[in-house]
Amino acid sequence: MTVTLADVAARARVSPATVSRVLNGNYPVAATTRERVLRAVDELDYVLNGPASALAAATSDLVGILVNDIADPFFGIMAGAAQSAIGDTGTGRAGGEKLAVVCNTGGSPERELTYLTLLQRQRAAAVVVTGGALVDPAHIAALTAKLTKLGDAGTRVVLCGRPPMPGDAVAATLAFDNRGGARSLTEHLLSLGHRRIGYVAGPVERSTTRDRLDGHRDAMTAAGLDGPDADRLTVHGRYTRASGYDATRELLARDPSLTAVVAANDTVALGACAALREAGLRIPDDVSVAGFDDLPFSIDAVPSLTTVRLPLHEAGVRAGRLAMGADTPPPGGVATIPGELMVRASTAPPRG
Amino acid sequence: MTVTLADVAARARVSPATVSRVLNGNYPVAATTRERVLRAVDELDYVLNGPASALAAATSDLVGILVNDIADPFFGIMAGAAQSAIGDTGTGRAGGEKLAVVCNTGGSPERELTYLTLLQRQRAAAVVVTGGALVDPAHIAALTAKLTKLGDAGTRVVLCGRPPMPGDAVAATLAFDNRGGARSLTEHLLSLGHRRIGYVAGPVERSTTRDRLDGHRDAMTAAGLDGPDADRLTVHGRYTRASGYDATRELLARDPSLTAVVAANDTVALGACAALREAGLRIPDDVSVAGFDDLPFSIDAVPSLTTVRLPLHEAGVRAGRLAMGADTPPPGGVATIPGELMVRASTAPPRG
DNA sequence: CTGTTAGCGCCTTCAG
DNA sequence: CTGAAGGCGCTAACAG
Numbered sequence: 001m002t003v004t005l006a007d008v009a010a011r012a013r014v015s016p017a018t019v020s021r022v023l024n025g026n027y028p029v030a031a032t033t034r035e036r037v038l039r040a041v042d043e044l045d046y047v048l049n050g051p052a053s054a055l056a057a058a059t060s061d062l063v064g065i066l067v068n069d070i071a072d073p074f075f076g077i078m079a080g081a082a083q084s085a086i087g088d089t090g091t092g093r094a095g096g097e098k099l100a101v102v103c104n105t106g107g108s109p110e111r112e113l114t115y116l117t118l119l120q121r122q123r124a125a126a127v128v129v130t131g132g133a134l135v136d137p138a139h140i141a142a143l144t145a146k147l148t149k150l151g152d153a154g155t156r157v158v159l160c161g162r163p164p165m166p167g168d169a170v171a172a173t174l175a176f177d178n179r180g181g182a183r184s185l186t187e188h189l190l191s192l193g194h195r196r197i198g199y200v201a202g203p204v205e206r207s208t209t210r211d212r213l214d215g216h217r218d219a220m221t222a223a224g225l226d227g228p229d230a231d232r233l234t235v236h237g238r239y240t241r242a243s244g245y246d247a248t249r250e251l252l253a254r255d256p257s258l259t260a261v262v263a264a265n266d267t268v269a270l271g272a273c274a275a276l277r278e279a280g281l282r283i284p285d286d287v288s289v290a291g292f293d294d295l296p297f298s299i300d301a302v303p304s305l306t307t308v309r310l311p312l313h314e315a316g317v318r319a320g321r322l323a324m325g326a327d328t329p330p331p332g333g334v335a336t337i338p339g340e341l342m343v344r345a346s347t348a349p350p351r352g
Numbered sequence: 353m354t355v356t357l358a359d360v361a362a363r364a365r366v367s368p369a370t371v372s373r374v375l376n377g378n379y380p381v382a383a384t385t386r387e388r389v390l391r392a393v394d395e396l397d398y399v400l401n402g403p404a405s406a407l408a409a410a411t412s413d414l415v416g417i418l419v420n421d422i423a424d425p426f427f428g429i430m431a432g433a434a435q436s437a438i439g440d441t442g443t444g445r446a447g448g449e450k451l452a453v454v455c456n457t458g459g460s461p462e463r464e465l466t467y468l469t470l471l472q473r474q475r476a477a478a479v480v481v482t483g484g485a486l487v488d489p490a491h492i493a494a495l496t497a498k499l500t501k502l503g504d505a506g507t508r509v510v511l512c513g514r515p516p517m518p519g520d521a522v523a524a525t526l527a528f529d530n531r532g533g534a535r536s537l538t539e540h541l542l543s544l545g546h547r548r549i550g551y552v553a554g555p556v557e558r559s560t561t562r563d564r565l566d567g568h569r570d571a572m573t574a575a576g577l578d579g580p581d582a583d584r585l586t587v588h589g590r591y592t593r594a595s596g597y598d599a600t601r602e603l604l605a606r607d608p609s610l611t612a613v614v615a616a617n618d619t620v621a622l623g624a625c626a627a628l629r630e631a632g633l634r635i636p637d638d639v640s641v642a643g644f645d646d647l648p649f650s651i652d653a654v655p656s657l658t659t660v661r662l663p664l665h666e667a668g669v670r671a672g673r674l675a676m677g678a679d680t681p682p683p684g685g686v687a688t689i690p691g692e693l694m695v696r697a698s699t700a701p702p703r704g
Numbered sequence: 705c706t707g708t709t710a711g712c713g714c715c716t717t718c719a720g
Numbered sequence: 721c722t723g724a725a726g727g728c729g730c731t732a733a734c735a736g
Contacts, residue, residue: 015723016723021722028721049713050403051412051713052728055713055714069428070435076428083422296423367706368707368729370705404730407729
């Protein structure tokens with residue numbers, strides 16, 4: 001029915017072992033023999049049986065990339081970059097290439113664990129976990145345990161855009177400096193003269209949310225603005241445009257005199273702009289707005305968005321290479337990637 | 353070292369076959385026995401060996417979802433929907449769930465074929481191919497051959513947001529009515545009184561581009577506007593914001609008097625808006641703009657974008673269910689999904 | 705309902 | 721450099 005390695009061997013008049021060797025390129029094979037085998041492979045249109053080879057070799061060519069939201073370009077960019085970095089390492093031959101696949105957890109901790117189990121079951125060669133983590137201790141413990149098991153089974157684990165984890169299960173971590181970026185963003189606003197700054201935060205339980213909020217508070221505190229208003233001018237929501245819209249309306253209700261709104265990310269900032277505009281406020285004349293991430297659409301927003309650029313593509317590529325073992329991990333296993341303040345048209349000095 | 357099914361069997365004092373049966377739930381097992389087995393599974397923290405089971409059963413629990421650009425929400429939404437439809441079919445037990453994974457071809461025909469081969473190698477249970485197809489006959493032939501082989505090997509093939517293919521390799525096709533949607537969009541502009549309408553098309557070699565352009569031309573021809581200007585007022589580019597920007601500048605150079613620009617999709621439309629604005633033209637007062645797809649950001653654009661809504665989420669869910677065999681294919685194997693004209697603020701009657 | 709018996713297709717020592 | 725042989729862990733008849 002389906003062509004097997006034995007069929008190829010027969011046609012090439014060699015042993016199955018030899019065919020295996022040329023396909024994997026792990027052992028020396030005479031050039032002429034290799035030639036003959038390769039021809040037989042083409043003629044028979046042979047496709048390696050992945051499960052069988054994974055079973056025998058106790059490792060597969062599957063690499064999993066976990067993302068929180070596949071419809072969000074933030075993850076799409078990182079995942080795409082990682083995937084191409086992994087795919088490009090392939091040789092193009094019948095054997096060799098990895099199958100880099102992305103798994104969408106939808107932000108659900110259960111699905112995150114489920115996917116990891118599924119990848120463990122497949123004996124994945126590597127796993128890249130992207131995006132902010134849940135700060136819930138129970139989940140962190142479960143996740144650590146699962147990643148440790150994966151690591152023990154020979155799966156290389158890489159974290160990308162996520163804070164480091166305890167233990168030595170993780171081969172490498174690429175963390176974004178969310179706190180530092182957020183701090184410099186708020187400092188920019190402060191330097192323009194803003195004092196009443198609203199903050200639209202993400203979900204409380206996410207590390208990204210915490211870090212960015214901490215950075216904001218750092219800057220406010222340094223400017224002597226850490227009064228009771230700090231909490232009153234912070235509203236939590238999800239990382240969506242709708243959430244930014246709602247939160248900004250709430251902020252406006254709490255303090256109609258605020259002169260700037262900092263959003264958890266660019267998508268949220270878009271919602272904030274909509275709410276502001278709807279309230280008859282001009283950006284940045286009446287209220288300045290800032291985001292985070294610098295997604296592609298941010299420069300096209302009207303007015304173009306002041307934000308913090310995160311090198312998502314570069315980070316994804318690096319994570320992919322680390323997952324392949326093509327790069328050596330950073331010293332200590334952890335690299336912190338800084339963000340870059342991008343000052344554009346959505347921020348200006350407050351009126352008056 | 354690693355726990356195997358035999359270990360579980362020994363601990364539960366049953367045969368390996370019985371363990372396999374409770375894990376797969378395919379054969380009747382006494383409730384009390386099942387109980388014992390499940391307990392052993394938990395106690396030993398057993399994880400099924402995917403490759404081994406795939407080898408023995410000659411099919412894996414892997415489902416591949418191919419997308420052209422993972423950073424584009426158009427694909428992210430469909431893929432996410434398909435993935436959750438597939439994941440939700442699982443039982444949550446140690447066996448049963450499918451591993452739905454998305455593969456990013458980056459629009460490259462070679463990578464499309466490579467991914468298909470990789471999935472074939474893994475003996476994937478199903479494959480969902482999303483998005484517009486290349487119209488190149490050679491690639492269509494290669495793709496058809498590959499899909500046929502996949503189908504023959506027992507992989508269920510589903511097309512989503514892509515035109516039907518020849519042959520019977522494909523189990524089901526969900527095609528968008530790009531032509532009809534484009535036609536109604538241009539008719540809307542025509543009915544507003546526009547006559548000099550520029551068209552920013554996608555890459556010539558994509559089916560989506562052709563279909564949408566055909567629909568546009570249909571409407572223009574019906575209005576008696578199929579003169580030599582038709583070609584002069586059409587510029588091709590990629591499905592990116594930058595391309596929309598460049599193409600619109602070109603259009604403006606060719607005919608500064610045009611009163612409307614129709615873009616290949618919403619992302620391109622955003623670029624078009626930027627170019628128009630930069631040229632000192634107001635939207636929609638001086639020039640109307642329309643997009644296609646109705647991505648989430650389109651309603652937040654300023655002004656909000658007139659476009660054609662495609663039910664991406666619904667289509668993705670349906671494709672996922674079809675891939676699982678949970679839904680019966682539409683009659684004839686092909687369903688055409690209509691788009692819905694969304695008239696918003698970016699289109700208005702021409703001046704004067 | 706449960707145990708026994710063969711492989712699934714490939715990799716990998718071990719010889720030669 | 722190449723062949724022979726055993727087994728990876730699981731499933732699928734086949735009996736009972």
